[in-house]
Amino acid sequence: MSAELSDLYRSLATVADGQELTNPELVRRRADHRARTRIAGTAVAVALLLGAVAVGGWLAIPADGSAPLPPPADTPGPLPTSAAPRPSPSPSASPPPSPTPARSTSSATPEAPTTGAAPPRQPTSIPDRAFFVLPSANRTGLESQVEGPALPMLCGARHPSDSAVVQRRGRYLAYKRPETPAGYVPAGSYRHTITIYRAGRADDALRELRQAVRDCPEQKLADDTRTWRQRVLDPGRYGDESVLFEMRAPYPDGMGEPGADEVRLIRAVRIGDVVTVLWEQGWEYTAAERAQVDADSRRAVAAIVAWLE
Incomplete structure (x- = not known):
């Protein structure tokens, strides 16, 4: 503890209306303890933040290595603003194929057979x-x-x-x-x-x-x-x-x-x-x-x- 701090402490003790002040060494220890507590709390907060980011990224990646899963259908997304430009579709992306309708197994309306034979043409002379x-x-x-x-x-x-x-x-x-x-x-x-x-x-x-x-x-x-x-x-x-x-x-x-x-x-x-x-x-x-x-x-x-x- 420095001499200036000791002199200041003695001066304060003289004008404190006769009240007993805490020992300077105890004050220093308490100050050091509060500093260490602030540093430890900051370190824990940083560790928790990094852990949350890591865990969130791990949860967003499926086990099979495919693209991240989309949010649930009922989760509202951010509202678009007029200033934000709309993303243009990728030229290489193709729409998914339309599902093929299942054939009816009912015998009430069977498919009409096709012969593929064209009707005879109208002739005008006999060779x-x-x-x-x-x-x-x-x-x-x-x-x-x-x-x-x-x-x-x-x-x-x-x-x-x-x-x-x-x-x-x-x-x-x-x-x-x-x-x-x-x-x-x-x-x-x-x-x-x-x-x-x-x-x-x-x-x-x-x-x-x-x-x-x-x-x-x-x-x-x-x-x-x-x-x-x-x-x-x-x-x-x-x-x-x-x-x-x-x-x-x-x-x-x-x-x-x-x-x-x-x-x-x-x-x-x-x-x-x-x-x-x-x-x-x-x-x-x-x-x-x-x-x-x-x-x-x-x-x-x-x-x-x-x-x-």
């Missing part, structure tokens, strides 16, 4: 490639173009759809059985025609044909004393729709097997606005065979589909 080609085993080399009606007469029936014909072409061709040697008598022949109708009228042609057959169950043909019977048959699946009917009459005397009938088969098939007719006309009183007519009908449809594509 040669629209006619089918017989397999080599059935060819006779007898083939030519023909004019005239595409169908046999059915009790004088008229077909109003004929006024909607755009173009019609026909041909005649004879076929043989595969086992028949070339140059021998053919097994039968076709009158094959292809007709283009105006849009939406080809189905009228098939409807009129079905009705004409039903309205003419039997008839006599010119220069033929026999009675022919007509009936509609199950057409099978050909094109967009088809009609198949037969004409049947007893063989003339001395022709064919006794008691048997001569049979002609006629099939009309619609593909879009095109109708192809295969009229089996036989060869010297032969009877049409359904298997051969079915196979050649499929070839005729395939040729038209390939032409229209």
Whole structure:
């Protein structure tokens, strides 16, 4: 303790109205104790502040090392001020993908199947490639173009759809059985025609044909004393729709097997606005065979589909 401080203390003691003052050494110790207490309190406050910062940073970082978690949805954030500029989105950031809606497992509204097939185009003329080609085993080399009606007469029936014909072409061709040697008598022949109708009228042609057959169950043909019977048959699946009917009459005397009938088969098939007719006309009183007519009908449809594509 310095001499100046001791002298000052003695002076104060003299004017203190006779009150006893605390010993100077005790005052110094108390002052030193308060200084140490302030220093320790400051150190503890700093340590607590650093610990809070460290703990807060540790809590803000997830254990997997990913970005800090956002605050809860109900925690209000700082209100934006008009002076603060809005941050612009990063050009490399992309919006999250939209969730794909789950497909319904209900069977009440099944998905409509898709075929992927385009409707046939509207043609204006008939090329040669629209006619089918017989397999080599059935060819006779007898083939030519023909004019005239595409169908046999059915009790004088008229077909109003004929006024909607755009173009019609026909041909005649004879076929043989595969086992028949070339140059021998053919097994039968076709009158094959292809007709283009105006849009939406080809189905009228098939409807009129079905009705004409039903309205003419039997008839006599010119220069033929026999009675022919007509009936509609199950057409099978050909094109967009088809009609198949037969004409049947007893063989003339001395022709064919006794008691048997001569049979002609006629099939009309619609593909879009095109109708192809295969009229089996036989060869010297032969009877049409359904298997051969079915196979050649499929070839005729395939040729038209390939032409229209």
